[in-house]
Amino acid sequence: MSNHPALARRTLGVLATTLLACTGALAVGAPASAHHTAVQGEASCVNGSYRIQWTVRSESAPPDATRFRLVSVASRPTGSKVSAIATSPAGQFPHSVADPVVGVQTVPGSATEARLTVRAQWDNGHTEDSTHEGVVALAGTCADKGGPTGPTATFTSVCASAIDVRLTNPPKAPATQIVLASVPAGSFSQTVALGSGEKKTVRFPVEGWDGVSVTVAGTSEPLATYRWQDPGNCASARVTTRSTCDTFTVVLTDPPNGDRWTVTFPPRVREGP
Structure with missing residues (x-):
């Protein structure tokens, strides 16, 4: 329980x-939970640039909705488009609710975060009330020719007021500690040990504060901050x-x-x- x-x-x-x-x-x-999309990304360092693989899924779609389309797609940093994830014309629903939509975004090795924001419509006429966003935190240290890079973090808002923080430390990076702290700061924090090449998912509570910041221990600037969003299926x-x-x-x-x-x-x- x-x-x-x-x-x-x-x-x-x-x-x-x-x-x-x-x-x-x-x-x-x-009441039946609302239709909504889920956006997740995973980063890797390739030849001096970050390669973000984004996955967009249709979640909680009822039986009368079998297909969907994206009515808006936006990505950051500005100018870094995501391949294979794009809007579709009205009346055309190219994506099955059973299959994820996968695309790739390439951003400079100095970038500190990447974002993908989408809004969907299903073939039963329902359109999301608001956009859903995925955020990938980057260390900004992607060396030329795929050298060592620092930890990354991605975020997903979940019900019961919490955020799933997925932490990844590349194989060539040294072991480190990651500090997760409440936004605004001061209410709650926890430290997560992350070995070389290790991945961990941590459920961070949002109770009396807005979101979470992710910082490598011993540094002052966060890798990224993220604020809880209603997942739409609560x-x-x-x-x-x-x-x-x-x-x-x-x-x-x-x-x-x-x-x-x-x-x-x-x-x-x-x-x-």
């Missing part, structure tokens, strides 16, 4: 509402109940994580005549 405060508040809120509404057996389904907890002659049970399941809460109430005994 998750110990995250945001999940606890959301689940207990649903429980309180359910208890007020319940009379006998009741089953309540949460449905409310699903509530079901069971009623027998002896007990009344409420079961709450949190869709994004699969966490389950079960509360069983004994029968009410009436006293007196």
Whole structure:
């Protein structure tokens, strides 16, 4: 079971509402989660330039949406386009919801970050309310001919107010420590050891602050900062109940994580005549 405060508040809120509404057996389904895209990137150093492989996925698409198109695509640094990830004309949906869209962006070896921002529309008529962005943090030390380079970081916002930070240290880079800190600074931080050639994914909580900064220990300038964005698939907890002659049970399941809460109430005994 998750110990995250945001999940606890959301689940207990649903429980309180359910208890007020319940009379006998009741089953309540949460609204379907919204369509949304997920954007992820992974960097490598090739001949003095960073090569970013971007992946765009359609997430939480219902059965009536089988294909999608991109209605807006933007990348940074300015002028560094992403191959094979582009907008499509109205009415044309070239991408299957089951398959990722993969493209490559090349940026200078001195760059400190790369970004890809997209907005999608599905063939059932739904268009994303806002854009979704992927961010790759770069050390800016991609040497000529693919020499040693520093750590990189990519980010994904997840439900329950958290950010997945994927850290990568190239094979030729020395072991290091990475400091993850809250944005604004001062509320929370954690240090992650990263060996040569090692990759780690760390779930960083966002509770009372906006996002996360990633800094190599011993340096003052962050590799990158990232602010939490609504992933678009954070449905409310699903509530079901069971009623027998002896007990009344409420079961709450949190869709994004699969966490389950079960509360069983004994029968009410009436006293007196």
